[in-house]
Amino acid sequence: MATAVLVLFGTTITVPVTPADAATTTRATTLARGVTYWRQTFRPAGGGSSRAVLLHIDLRVARLSIAPASDGETVGGPLRRLSYLANTTHAIAGINGDFFHESGAPYGGLMRGGRLLESPRPFRIANFFIRGNGTAGIGAVPFTAQVTRPAVRGRTSTSHRIMSVNSIADATDNGWLTYVTHDLVSISLGSRCTAALGSTTKGVSRVSGVETGARHLARRPAGSWALIACDSPAADWMKSKLRANDRVVISTSFPNGRPRALLGGGAILVRHGAAYNDKTRLRVTGRNPETFACVSRDGRSVLLGVVDGRSNVSSGVTFHELTVYLLARHCYDGMVFDGGGSTELVARLPRHTTVSVLNVPSDGEQRPIPDGLFVY
Numbered sequence: 001m002a003t004a005v006l007v008l009f010g011t012t013i014t015v016p017v018t019p020a021d022a023a024t025t026t027r028a029t030t031l032a033r034g035v036t037y038w039r040q041t042f043r044p045a046g047g048g049s050s051r052a053v054l055l056h057i058d059l060r061v062a063r064l065s066i067a068p069a070s071d072g073e074t075v076g077g078p079l080r081r082l083s084y085l086a087n088t089t090h091a092i093a094g095i096n097g098d099f100f101h102e103s104g105a106p107y108g109g110l111m112r113g114g115r116l117l118e119s120p121r122p123f124r125i126a127n128f129f130i131r132g133n134g135t136a137g138i139g140a141v142p143f144t145a146q147v148t149r150p151a152v153r154g155r156t157s158t159s160h161r162i163m164s165v166n167s168i169a170d171a172t173d174n175g176w177l178t179y180v181t182h183d184l185v186s187i188s189l190g191s192r193c194t195a196a197l198g199s200t201t202k203g204v205s206r207v208s209g210v211e212t213g214a215r216h217l218a219r220r221p222a223g224s225w226a227l228i229a230c231d232s233p234a235a236d237w238m239k240s241k242l243r244a245n246d247r248v249v250i251s252t253s254f255p256n257g258r259p260r261a262l263l264g265g266g267a268i269l270v271r272h273g274a275a276y277n278d279k280t281r282l283r284v285t286g287r288n289p290e291t292f293a294c295v296s297r298d299g300r301s302v303l304l305g306v307v308d309g310r311s312n313v314s315s316g317v318t319f320h321e322l323t324v325y326l327l328a329r330h331c332y333d334g335m336v337f338d339g340g341g342s343t344e345l346v347a348r349l350p351r352h353t354t355v356s357v358l359n360v361p362s363d364g365e366q367r368p369i370p371d372g373l374f375v376y
Contacts, residue, residue, distance in 0.1 A: 031347055032092050034061030035375055037358065044287075045324045048315035052325075053345045053359045054305040055093055057375050059134060066130055066302060067112050068097055068263040070371040075118045075166045076105035076186035079368035082344045086355045086374060093347035093355070094374035095291050095304050096367075098264045099282060099338045101169060103186045106370045107282070108264015109141065116252065117183050119143050119165040124280040126268050126335045128293050128373065130261040135299030138333040139271070141262060145179060145252040147227060149241060158241045160234060165252065168228070175232025179250060180217075181225050187217040193230035196238045198248065199223050207246040210238055225250070263337075263373050269323040270294070270334035276323075284336075287316040289343035289362050293373065294331035303329065304373065306345045310362040341367045 028038040040052045057066060069089045071077040079100075086094050098106035109120030109127055120127050125140040145162035149155075163176035171178040172191055180187060195214045198207045200223055220226055227242075229235040242248070267281030269292075289309035295302050307325075309316020317325065319336070326334045341363040346355040361367065 028056075029350070031349070032064075034058035034064045035092055037093065037345075037347055039358075042325065044315065044317050044321040046287075046318065046321055049313070050307050050309065050317055051314040051359075052305055052307045054303060055095070055345060055347065055375070057302040057304070059136060059300045059302065065134070065261075065376045066136065066373065067261040067376060068110055068371050068373050069094075069112065070106075070110065070117070073112060073115070073117065073183070075110060075184045075370075076103050076168075077370075079104050079370055081366040081368055082372050083346050083355050083357065083366060085372050086346050086348075089374060089376075091348070091355070091374035091376055093304075093345070094372045095293075095306060095337065096342045096344045096369050097337055097371035097373055099266055100370045103168070103188060104370050105166075105168065105184070105186060106264060109143075109262045110264070110371060111259055111262035114258060114260050116165055118167060119145070119252075120262060120264060121167075122163055124264065126265040126278060126281060128263050128265060128295075128335060129259040131299070132257055132260060134260070136295045136302050137299055138268060138293065138295055138335050141259060142255045143252070144255065145250070147177070147179070148249045148251075149246050150249065152247070158237075160237050160241075162227070162250070162252075171228040172230050175230055175234060177227060177229045177234040177237075179225065179252075180220060180228055182220045182222045185219055187219060187226075189215050189217070189228070189230065191215070191230050193228055194235035194238050196227040196242045198225055198227075200225065205248050205250055207242050207244060207248060209244045210242050212239060263371065265293075265335050265337040266339075267319065268333070268335045269319060270326050270331045273297075273327075273332050275327065284319060284339065287318050287321070288339045289314075289316050289341070290322050290339040291337040291343045291345075292322065292326065292334060293337070294326055294329065294334040297332045303331065304345070304375075306343045306359045308343070308360050308362070310340075311360065314360070337373070338369070342369050
């Protein structure tokens with residue numbers, strides 16, 4: 001049986017090559033200490049030929065880190081090209097990030113430097129994250145939040161669960177109570193909603209007023225916030241329980257530990273070294289260009305990559321075909337991000353001062369996106 005030598009998760013390994021996984025691999029190029037990239041042409045499980053660009057990051061190397069980035073560290077801000085986000089944040093390399101709404105806001109969670117920009121989806125498990133100890137993980141990131149108005153002047157204490165932070169779709173589509181901060185740029189409600197507006201000064205939060213029938217809110221000034229819900233019991237709670245000048249306590253918590261960084265995605269394909277059926281996933285059908293991440297069992301090695309598609313030279317992959325490919329790469333936990341025309345990988349090549357696009361985006365050019373996942 002033929003074999004191929006591959007560099008994966010910091011180790012040079014020899015693996016058997018079967019007809020369904022026949023691959024041609026280029027020599028790895030070192031971008032920085034602990035960061036290498038290479039290209040690969042392979043046959044997907046369903047036939048045809050596809051091209052991949054792979055990026056390995058060894059998190060055992062001191063000062064090496066992985067984090068997402070968005071325009072100005074905001075949610076719902078201007079869509080930007082991946083190369084712009086990489087160059088403005090001085091990244092070594094990166095891939096495109098999460099699926100996104102028409103407003104430009106990503107579907108899922110977004111954290112950078114421990115700062116919560118958007119909370120992870122309540123019922124989705126496809127998240128890439130960096131723990132407090134610097135190791136990487138893929139999976140569910142439990143998050144809880146609550147607003148409490150303490151007892152005052154004959155009014156008993158009352159609390160309500162906050163389902164998400166800076167995810168307006170949760171307020172408008174699901175009626176959930178959503179906490180909005182200065183980090184959210186676009187606040188178009190599109191339906192008649194209730195908003196409790198407030199601000200925090202020296203650690204004390206107070207309600208300035210409760211608006212009903214709101215359709216749009218300006219971006220909250222620094223130090224100000226809003227609680228929003230639309231046509232739901234959460235909206236009724238705000239109307240009946242909150243008044244101007246009420247003091248409130250807004251708390252957020254990560255029961256399994258607060259991540260340093262987090263980025264949501266579309267689906268988990270590999271879990272604990274085996275194919276995984278993610279029932280919480282976003283539905284994607286057919287062969288497409290795809291963007292993915294894998295982590296090793298100890299969380300200290302990360303494989304980021306893209307598979308080109310929708311062209312005569314690269315047919316793309318289905319989720320099943322990508323799963324087979326990732327398992328052949330010895331992926332322990334693996335997930336996909338936004339694919340299609342968004343799929344892209346950039347890197348700052350040796351002796352270059354800015355990044356280059358290393359794959360072939362199917363749109364023929366870089367698609368503006370809300371965020372990406374980068375190596376620093």
